[in-house]
Amino acid sequence: MITVHHLENSRSLRIVWMLEELGLEYRIKHYKRDSKTMLAPAELREIHPLGKSPVITDGDTVIAESGAIIEYLANRYGAPDWVIPADDPRWQQERYWLHYAEGSLTPLLVMKLIFSHIPRSPMPFFVKPVAKGISGKVIDGFLDPQLQTHLEIIEQHLASHTWFAGDTPGSADIMMSFPLQAASARANTDKLPSIKRFLAQVESRPAWQRAVEAAGPLTPLT
Template identity: 75%
Template sequence: MITVHHLENSRSLRIIWLLEELGLEYEIKHYARDPKTMLAPAALREVHPLGKSPVITDGDTVIAESGTIIEYLVQRYGSRQWQPEPDQDQWLNYRYWLHYAEGSLMPLLVMKLIFRHVGKAPMPFFAKPIAKKISGKVIGTMLDPQLKNNLAMIEQHLATHTWFAGDTPTGADILMSFPLQAASARADLSKLTAIKRFVAQMEARPAYQKAVERAGPLTPMN
């Protein structure tokens, strides 16, 4: 039996979504964030030394990292739909977006989240204006321009692709789901109609809705 060690409001929702798409039996072990720090509880370290989510156990096998989990599930339990073969035209798209999600896009979103909270962090009153100025400069001159360029590239790709690697969803779409939902909360997508369409069609899938029923809705942190 597969167990998903699910941290509330985290990237592990997409793992549950994939399990629903694959029609696999699984159970969820829920973990709550610390209400003050929003960090994962220490109990997750009993599953994996880093104490982060998502983590799954499949029998005695422990698998961490979203990309590794998705590749494991797709290769072991999925059909060809979920992972194009190397001789298929969409194979390179599949591999690119599978690695791009966590390798390029998520770091920008995480850094923006961190710097937005710098000015809100407890500190001596005289330091707060300096912290706000520095964080605002980093966001305005480095993070926002890079995020804009990345979203423009994604928009261009999705304008000619129903899903990231063809006409049907693959593991790449599962992995790209969270950063694009997060981007919806941290960037203006009003003109990025292809990205909005992707998020809408993803969230309309019965398997995704079932995952939300079982795990709870995702509310990306601002």
């Protein structure tokens, strides 16, 4: 049986969603974040040396990284419905958005989270104004404009596509769900109606609702 090593408020919720979409049997091992650092507990290193989530075990096979897990599940358990042939026009779109999620969008969100936390971190009082000023310039001058550009590109794509690579949800949608949910927690999605519609589609699916019930709701870190 597949075991999902699930860290609260993390990318691993989308792995549970995919398992539910595929109708696979699985169990969840829950891990709590450190209340001060918000990092994963040391026990996760017993499963994978990086000590990060998501990780799944399938028998003796251990797989880390969201994209690798999703491709493994799709190819081993999801074919043919979840595997787009390479000669299908949708294949390129799915590959792009599948890797874009962690390769382009999520790093910007992580950087914004880190720079937003810097002014609130413990430091000598005389350093705090400098740290706040530098963080503000990085966020206002680089991260927010970059995120706006990315969200506009995603909005344009979803304006003409029901899902990222077709008329039914696929691997790209599983991957894109987390960064868009995280982004929507910090942005006004009223100006991004197609992204808002996509997220409503995700959250209305019975498989998503079962995943939330099994793993717990996603509350993006702030």
